[in-house]
Amino acid sequence: MNYVLYAVPFFFLLIGIELIADRWRGMSNYRTADALNSLSAGVLSTTSGLLTKAVGVLTYTFAWQHLALFELVASDLWVWLLAFVFYDVCYYWNHRLGHERNVLWAAHSVHHQSEEYNLSTALRQTSTGFIFGWIFYLPMAAAGVPPLVFLSVGAMNLLYQFWVHTRHVPKLGWLEWIFITPSNHRVHHAQNSVYMDRNYGGVFILWDRLFGSFQEELDEEPVIFGVTTPLASWNPLWANLQFYVQLWRDAVRAESWWDKLRIWFMRTGWRPADVAERFPLAKPDLSRFVKFEVPLGLGHKWYAGLQFALYVVAGTLLLGTGGEASLTGLWLACVWMAFGLYAIGAWLENRASARRLELSRLALNWPALWAGAALGMVPTGGLGWGLLALYSLLSLGALTGLPRREAALAV
Structure with missing residues (x-):
């Protein structure tokens, strides 16, 4: 069953409700161009995914058929529960490495480029994550999780993450200790140094607490959303290519062949010393942060x-x-x-x-x-x-x- 397809009307219904809540509470969490850019990236992602999803499905199915250590039955409830939690662990490491390695960040950065935080941001998805994303879920295939169960819990995980992209829900008490909530996911979308690269879970925050990547949202440190190298564009194609192009340019400019190769897999933001010296990248001063905007009637x-x-x-x-x-x-x-x-x-x-x-x-x-x-x-x-x-x-x-x-x- 294509859960995402059936969820589309509810996505837009909830976006409409959030817009009403904005008006009612005197808030301004939406800008037309930003929201359309996020939604455009999402539409492009789902469309291109019809072509690229086969990469993950075929590799997972092949691994399940030839490498599975156990024979799990899709009709058993405990298999679904295990797979749901197992998927979130794999998602955590996929997500974490997506922030920590240059070539993986090139794909994932699309989701973080919006300088607003609302339900349209949740639909802002990459079109290139299929290149490496499938690797992180092979442990599930090796454990014997059937492909149907894998695809279903993956969709459930993705759908859960929709509602946490809002500024209207405050901290939720004890739930903050177990689940990804709007508060701790707002932290994840911040470009403030205290919040950067934290809270990677899809459904559960437990993995962040266990592996040392948790950060609470602080009252004294308001979140500033976006990325430290701003997209400064409403073009969804450039949104998907921006960081790849930056890496390619740095690789071409590097004098060392070793640097040309390793730049793709180094920690996010790493650049060859000679390139960084000749082509410095300016980072925005968050104390004077101004959102990207183009005047339109x-x-x-x-x-x-x-x-x-x-x-x-x-x-x-x-x-x-x-x-x-x-x-x-x-x-x-x-x-x-x-x-x-x-x-x-x-x-x-x-x-x-x-x-x-x-x-x-x-x-x-x-x-x-x-x-x-x-x-x-x-x-x-x-x-x-x-x-x-x-x-x-x-x-x-x-x-x-x-x-x-x-x-x-x-x-």
Whole structure:
């Protein structure tokens, strides 16, 4: 069962409730561009995951078939309980190493780039975590946990983590000692030095207390969210590539071949001495921290939000039908999705090329619908083409009615 697919309506319902709570309590935990950027990263992650999830599933299944030490039965309740706890231990080390090694942080950093903390941040996920993430769960395969149980408890673990991404829930007493809560997960998303690289558990905080990585949220130290090398962009593609590009540039610039190789697996932030001297990286002064923002009018924000809704619907449909789609169809869907989300990001950044990209995006929807129908991914007829025509006309009308540019992003 695809638990994430069925959870999507509840994700957006709870985001709506959190927005109401913000208004009611006089708080401001959402900014339109930041939330859309987080959600775009999530949609891109689930779409690309239809192609990349096979890496983890196939390697786990192969290891379970050939390396399992015990024969565990999926119908036994105790197997599920064991697997649920076992998964969280593996997740802890996957997550911890994701913060402590350069190449793993390059994938995981996407989740931490938002300078806000709200339920949309929970959906901000990487598209490249599949490269190494599967390694950390092989002990479960060796123990004999069946693939169905493994995939199910993994989804449950991920769904649990959604609700802890909020600032509206205070400390929860004795629960803080056992479970990951909003308070101790706020610590995890901080860039304050006292909080950095702490509280890695997915469901249980016990592993952090056991392995010395726990940090309590302090009243005297308000959390500042984000990463120490700011993304400074609303582009979900760049969000996934930013740290890889930094590592590649440093590797190319390094004089030592040993440094060129080891930089990828050194502790996060390590750079060759010669590169660090010639190309220093400035770190923000948190006492004067200013969140990244690009001035946009209300009309521009509404337009971006309405256009993004198309990709939420498409991404949800792909989650439901992607398992039956051809490899060609999935690749085309990923390209269409990536380009569309990139264009919306450029629009939110108010770039000089934003309108040209937007016109190209609207035009691309026509061959995309034709290809989807031809490949059997989109059940469409006259109604589908009519809806697309109406959508295109309304979009073009709104686009021509908005000001040309307000304040271009300096690049």
